[in-house]
Amino acid sequence: MSAPVIKCESVYKVFGINAKKMLQGVSGNVDAKSFQDAGCIVGVNNASFEVSKGEMLVVMGLSGSGKSTLLRCISRLTDATAGKIYIEGQDLLALKNKELIELRRNKMGMVFQSFALLPHKTVLENIAFPLQIKGIKTEDSISKAVEMAKLVGLEGRENYFPRELSGGQQQRVGIARSLAVEPDIWFLDEPFSALDPLIRKEMQDEFLRLQGALKKTIMFVTHDFDEALRLADRIAIMKDGIIEQLDTPANIVLSPATEYVRKFTQEVPREKVLKIESVMDPTSDTKNLSDLKVSKDAIIETVAEKILGQEKPVSVVDSNNKVVGIVKPSKVIHTVFGGRKENL
């Protein structure tokens, strides 16, 4: 595996005047309560993880759990109070101002939870802004901006001001802006939360398509588990600044590391998370099988209907079309309708 694009080692972010002092010499998770008594707020508590190239890490957690703060630390919009952050092997916190600016101009893009558009600039100017900051000629930047505006479906509104747009439209401007410089690392802070379900679905599809083609390294914050499941390679779940668990969607759902994660994932429909693999039985009887074959990597939900249409167990194949097991319709029914509360 290639070197991780983003790597965090025991990152802390504590707000407050004495933050640095209080963190001296601590290791592991700090006690937020005692910090609070000292007038400090813990935003991120001992975060250590890696994101590899082309991977999409979705960060989830309740409001105030430190998702945005974590993103800000990694983009160095705020300096982490303690810990190390590496971007493509470079020590982020050791970067000089100039190098940081270069990094942001060429490698990073960010979509903000609150849109953060420049109110005095039109849609086009907003999108072209990072390009112009880089020193690209007005005409070139504007034509690129026109292209991006089209990509996010804002044709015809290029000359509107942010105040003349709906929340969803504004967010699309934000997305277009962050994409304009074609960043390798992309931070998205609840980018789709202001969109209505229909557009959101569309944007997610578009997003997946883009990601399929561009293979960016992404950190994506969302509140919406469905969205996370659709998009994520891995999911991190945060609580009070602590990353409770960071794993593939299936592992998070199937084997929550803590009680909190279990509760958090309780309502998640299994069939949306689990792959056939996880309900597959070993091949005991190769004869009594239906003709249907399903991939072991398929999400249950997507093949459930077909499997339930069969009377006999269905054979499961791997990517080389080699049979690796069977799955019984009864087990699928069980996954979809029952047993949600119990651990499989």
Added chain:
Amino acid sequence: MKNTINYTAKLISVFLLILTIFFVEAKADKSGVIKIAIHNWSSQLVGATVIGELMKKVDEKVEYVLMDSQTVYQSMADGDIDIVHEIWETQFGESYNKALSGGGIEEILTHDAVTRMGWWYPEYVEKECPGLPEWKALNKCSSIFARTDSNGKGVYIGGPVEWSQHDAERIKALGMNFVVKSLSSAGSIWKELDQAVKNEKPIVVFNWSPNFIGAKYKGKFVDFPKHDPKCISDASWGINPKKLYDCDNPINGYLKLAVNDDFKKNHPKGYKLIKHMNFSNSDIDKMANYVDTGGLAIPEAAEEWLKDHKDKWFIWIK
């Protein structure tokens, strides 16, 4: 290293900028233009314009600078002003002498005009207040000069506070039953006077001579104990042994013209002109009259005066 170079570059550019400014300053400061002081009364404004026009005729460049009539002398000594041409003894003698003794000023001439300043009343007032122009008589009938807001005391309408007249001090020293009401401008004094005359109301105002008012209304100055230089420097002098200003203003005051003492060197032509010029009582009178009763604008009034007195100024500029 790079930082040091950057820093040095910045330093040098700032230095260069300052140099340019110094250069401009040195040039602009050059005394090519004659700066004539102007104040807030008509005869002075017209006279200054007349001098300015004459200066132009002898190829000098002029500029008028509006200045406070008390601080102007210090400014002249400092070189900010070149000419002050109406220095009234009563009003400005003190400030002028102070600045003169500090150096930097050259006194050029005393005009023919003889000046007097002080308390003045229209003639009809004498009917209601017998014994005028004696100040004691005035004090006796102070009540007829009272106004609604003066608590029964007589009101004396004074000029702008900057024309410091020591009237309040005089009232105190002489134990008079009067208060001073200082107006902001000569114009408002005349307005008050006009209204009083219209209704034949008793009034006593600040006035001076030469002035156009003398031609417009008949009236007299109030006579206080005769002026003496000691009166304003030695408290024991005069009828009140404890206070200064227990006397009148000088009744034959001078009217002088003075310049900054570099003037001779910088403007030889202009210097020759002012050495020869001189304003008389009637000149000052007329200049004020053009504006205050004739309603002319200042430049027009100056033009008018020049037109009427060709033979006079012709000799000055020869």
Added chain:
Amino acid sequence: MEIIKKYPNSFQWLFLLIVFFGLCFGIDVPEGYKYIRSIAEYSKDPNLSSYNLFGIEVRYYAYDTLWRLPPLLGWLPIWVNDSLFFLLNDWMPIEFWNADIKEFQTRPLILQITRVISATMLFLIEFIREILIGGIKTVVAFTSWDWIDANPWAELPGIPWTIVTAGAFILGYKLNGKGLAIFSAITMIYISVFGQWKPSMETLSFVLVAAPISFLLGLVLGIWAYRSKRVEGALNPILNVMQTMPHYSYLVPIMVIFGVGDHAGAIATIIFATPPMVRLTLLGLRKVSPDVVHAGKMSGCNDFQLLFKVLIPTARTDILIGVNQVIMQCLAMAVIASFIGAKGLGWNLLLALNQLRIGLALEAGICITLIAVLLDKMSLAWAHKQTDYFANLSFFERHRYGIFFVGAVVVGLIFASVGSFYFKEGFNYLYEVPHNKGISGEPFWNAGVDWIWDTFFQTLKIFNTWLIQDVLQPMRAAFLRMPVVATFVLVMGTGYIVGGIRSALVVGGFTLFIALSPWWDRALVTAYMATFGVIASGIIGIIVGSLAAQNKTSTKIVLGICDTLQTFPSFVYLIPVMMLFGVTDTSVLIAVIVYATIPATRYTIEGLRSVPPALHDAASMSGVTPMQRLLKIQFPLAFPHIMLGINQTVVFALFMVIIGAFIGTEDLGQYILKALSDVKGGGKGLILGLCVAFIGLAVDNLIRTWANKRKKLLGLEDY
């Protein structure tokens, strides 16, 4: 006890008043107390006490300290002045090269610096001025007087008014289309036709230097304060004082430091116009959401880009209000700046006022207002201008404004040269309408004034007498009758009830400064006039404002009137009242009331209009009458904002009271005016100014504390 718990505040007030009046009646006026103490400076009265501090002798009449405090700060003005002179004339002499006499000269450092600043300023002003109306100084600055004498052709000719008008029209059109274009042209034509061209251009050149400098200075200081809490902390009190200090009080120091002339006027203007710009810049920057800053950073902005491309543009609403303020203040200062030698409309206005030529003064005043509005509109339009990236323009279209302007120049020149043949008597009206050759409405205005005078004389006189005898005199006597302890009890007690011990100490401190200065009695007179003015304008303003706020059209009209009145140079207010009421306190007070009603009205309207509409609907649904709605819902909610308006009213009133010295009041203002014509008056002017400022700041502190508390209670956002 129950009652006290229920209305603790009312009981505190009651207690305070009882103590206050107890003290007032308990302490007798000391024998021989005289109100006018000014003479103390001159005479050697044996009743005088004296003390010596820093080598300065202070003489004063000693009274019981409960009645009046001794002027322990009496040495301060003289000391300030001496220090100023020392700094300027004796401190750190440096050598510099004098190109004129070709040798080194020594001059004190500060004097050298101030001379350089003055010269630069003057050069800039002259430069713009001579482009507009011609002259030689700019050329001389780069050559020499001898050279210009030898080459008279090099004199700048000035631009014919027709071309400036066309230029303004085109600029107006380019910036904001037809409306602004027409307004620009009308302004310029008005100025020209009424013969105000030269003074107007002089004023304009002075504003065009002062306004950008104030703007930049304010912006830089604002940004600096935004970045550093410490700077903000240091700047805040300075700004407070600067904004409440009467303008005259710093004219003398400026005159001492920078000399007299246009540059001194410009410097005074800059000092006056910068504080609101700093305030508004800071306010605007504070309001920028951190996310927008982050977005800028993520776009790869360096500090510079972040500031100029993200922060400032995002804060532009407030910064533009700042620009508007700067321009308005600059023109408002036009008259005051002429006290220290600034030329132009202000000077003409002052001159006309001195001659009591109301019509002339009014015309100059109108020109000032027109220029103010024009500059304001143009700068706003410029700031809001948008670029169109799609327009595919031909050469002509892209440069059409430039081409039109070149055309206008050509036509204007042709006109001017035709004019030089056509007009024989030496005035080329197509080049410049001379000052006294324009139309003038003066006879009309004068006739109007005379008519009013003749018609209402009796009525006015009766009113005047009544006001003075039955209202003003007793009120003034009452203020002067207050023993100093009683004043302190009242002021600090109010502070305590409103804002606790902290407020009490702050206002107490302000009052103490005034009480220890030699001008306590004068300050009482100032306070009496301001109080009267504030009460009257407060009542009028709130009534007018409430009526106007009832519907959109009237709101707009009244706010428009407020805007216009505010751009009038404050001196203009003195003209009509003086004509009507003569030189009495009544005149000053009426001017005060008119002037101070503006903010009261404006804030009332704004306060009432900003009550959330949802509340209106809710109220209407529960069936209240409009009157009930106003009294029960709108007023309580708008009250904190209205009180801030009253705050402004206090500042405005104090300002006008001080200007009232021109009519002849006997308060602090008269002393400030006196200090103006005293070479050594710098220190006096400043300390007197501080006294006025502290009256304003004490009231400000009380009202602000109260309003903020109230707002928190009502859950309204903090302004």
